[in-house]
Amino acid sequence: MKKFLLSALVLIVFIIYVLHVNSGGEAGSTITANTPGIIVPSSAGSTTVTTVSTVYTGSYKNGTYTGSVADAFYGNVQVQVTISGGRISDVQFLQYPNDRRTSQMINSQAMPILKQEAIQAQSAQVSGVSGATATSGAFIQSLGNALQQAS
Amino acid sequence: MGMPVTIEVIGERQEVKVKKDIERVFEYFRSVDEKYSPFKETSEVAKLNRGEKVSREMTDILKLAEDLKISTNGYFNIKRPDGKIDPSGIVKGWAIRNAADILRRLGYKKFYVDAGGDAEIVGKNWKWGIRNPFNVKEIVKVLNLSNCGIVTSGTYERGQHIYDPVGGKSEINDIVSLTVIGPDVYNADCFATPAFAMGKVGIELIEATDGLEGYMIDKKGIATMTSGFDKYVAT
Numbered sequence: 307m308k309k310f311l312l313s314a315l316v317l318i319v320f321i322i323y324v325l326h327v328n329s330g331g332e333a334g335s336t337i338t339a340n341t342p343g344i345i346v347p348s349s350a351g352s353t354t355v356t357t358v359s360t361v362y363t364g365s366y367k368n369g370t371y372t373g374s375v376a377d378a379f380y381g382n383v384q385v386q387v388t389i390s391g392g393r394i395s396d397v398q399f400l401q402y403p404n405d406r407r408t409s410q411m412i413n414s415q416a417m418p419i420l421k422q423e424a425i426q427a428q429s430a431q432v433s434g435v436s437g438a439t440a441t442s443g444a445f446i447q448s449l450g451n452a453l454q455q456a457s
Numbered sequence: 458m459g460m461p462v463t464i465e466v467i468g469e470r471q472e473v474k475v476k477k478d479i480e481r482v483f484e485y486f487r488s489v490d491e492k493y494s495p496f497k498e499t500s501e502v503a504k505l506n507r508g509e510k511v512s513r514e515m516t517d518i519l520k521l522a523e524d525l526k527i528s529t530n531g532y533f534n535i536k537r538p539d540g541k542i543d544p545s546g547i548v549k550g551w552a553i554r555n556a557a558d559i560l561r562r563l564g565y566k567k568f569y570v571d572a573g574g575d576a577e578i579v580g581k582n583w584k585w586g587i588r589n590p591f592n593v594k595e596i597v598k599v600l601n602l603s604n605c606g607i608v609t610s611g612t613y614e615r616g617q618h619i620y621d622p623v624g625g626k627s628e629i630n631d632i633v634s635l636t637v638i639g640p641d642v643y644n645a646d647c648f649a650t651p652a653f654a655m656g657k658v659g660i661e662l663i664e665a666t667d668g669l670e671g672y673m674i675d676k677k678g679i680a681t682m683t684s685g686f687d688k689y690v691a692t
Contacts, residue, residue, distance in 0.1 A: 314649055315666070419662060420681050425597040425674055427589060431689070433465060435596055436636055437574040437588030453479025 460549075461500030462486050467567040469579065478563050480568065482556045488584065489552045493518070495543045506541045518544055518551070519582040550608065550646030553577050557642075575608040577642040582692060590633040590674055597673060597680070606642030610635050610653035631656050633673040637663055638689055643667065657681075 464479050492501040492515065501515040511519075522535045522544055533612070535544045549572060557577035558571045567580030581603040586596030590611055600607075611634040635653045639645035648669055652659035658682050663671035672684040 309643060309647065312644055418553055418664070419681060420664060421686075422679055422681050425589065425678050425680050427592070427595040427597060428586065428599050429601040430584065430586070430596075432584045432586040432596065432599060434463065434569060434571045434576055434583070435574065435586040435588050436576065436607045436609040436635060437593065437608050438590075 462556075462573075463569075464524045464556075464560075464570040465569055466565055468565055478560065478565070481563075482559050485556050486552065486572065490547065493548045493552075494546060495541065495545065502542060502544065504615060506612050518535045518547060522547055524593075549573070549575060550643040554606070554641055554643045575606075575642055575646065577606050579604060587672060591678060594673070597674070599691040600638075602638070602689060605638055605640060606645040607636065607638050608645040608649040609637075610640060610649045632659070632673055632675045634671045635659055635663075637669055638671070638686075639669045 462483065464482055466475055466479060468475055469686075489603045491497060491499065492512070493501045494500045495506075497503060497652075501511045504517075505511050506516065535542055535547065537543050553572050553575060554577055555568050556572075557568075557579060560570070561579065565579070569576050569578045576585075578585070583602045585600040585607065586601045587598040587600070587609065589595035589597045591627060601647055632653070635649060637645045637652065638651040639648065646662060648666060652662045652671070655662060658672075659676065660671050660673040660683065663669045664683040670683045670689060672683075674687055675681070
């Protein structure tokens with residue numbers, strides 16, 4: 307259940323991001339007055355509208371694109387993206403599982419300034435270390451190729 | 458899939474029993490590697506790429522990948538540029554979580570399962586490091602982790618080249634490491650990979666997502682962290 311809702315949320319953001327970048331615009335640069343909305347369910351069963359603000363002048367065909375129904379064990383997820391005037395005018399969940407996950411918001415204007423620091427070597431003893439491997443790179447490579455096909 | 462697996466268990470059982478149980482988990486990883494390594498001729502993935510019949514479990518993984526692919530209009534794609542299928546990106550987080558579940562079902566309450574630097578952490582107050590992308594012998598952050606998953610996407614190990622998905626722009630090369638901490642390793646993995654592919658903007662995806670915190674390092678050695686990341690930092 308969780309993984310499909312998460313996957314669906316990731317995909318929405320990713321679609322928006324990729325279409326945005328492919329338009330030639332800079333990430334997070336301009337804000338439009340016509341903000342498309344993502345409808346995401348909250349735990350109480352009522353819906354929460356989430357706002358995504360971006361502007362792009364992409365060359366994507368106008369129309370409504372509906373993802374397949376992603377069914378696993380806990381319910382269905384289905385996403386619909388509407389493109390008009392070469393940009394996303396609407397993103398909707400058509401179906402969503404009944405889940406405790408709360409809404410997700412990407413909004414450049416509301417993004418807090420994130421803390422930064424210069425990295426410094428640490429000398430503490432630790433049980434494990436998190437670092438990248440070739441596998442994650444291969445997946446990114448595969449993902450990158452998919453993005454190029456989609457653009 | 459060629460990555461080192463480390464398991465540590467803190468428990469009150471006899472060492473012999475614990476070693477046996479850990480060995481079951483290693484056996485599980487070996488079977489995953491046998492089945493899903495794209496590099497092994499006898500693996501399910503190799504069979505798939507030769508057009509042969511595959512197991513039910515492989516079919517389930519393919520369905521998961523296909524659902525993701527269709528839902529994202531092709532943005533998630535386990536097919537490599539040469540046309541071969543490589544589900545490693547999905548399999549790793551999934552396998553680590555399954556491995557941890559084996560130990561949970563056996564009754565263990567404090568342990569971790571680490572495969573290639575991505576880990577499912579069970580129990581409280583495990584000290585964990587984030588690797589220095591510029592010197593893999595060093596750590597640059599010390600964390601205190603309890604009941605979570607941690608994944609790092611990066612470009613530095615084995616000097617791999619990261620494919621830029623947007624035809625020539627250099628976003629991906631701007632950052633060298635992105636660490637994501639989430640409720641479990643599979644969920645952290647789901648977000649870490651696309652967030653890393655987004656370049657510097659990726660940390661904003663993690664910031665905007667409930668339940669996830671992130672620590673991103675750029676090519677100049679400047680780290681950017683999400684607003685809730687501090688709670689994981691060991692003082």
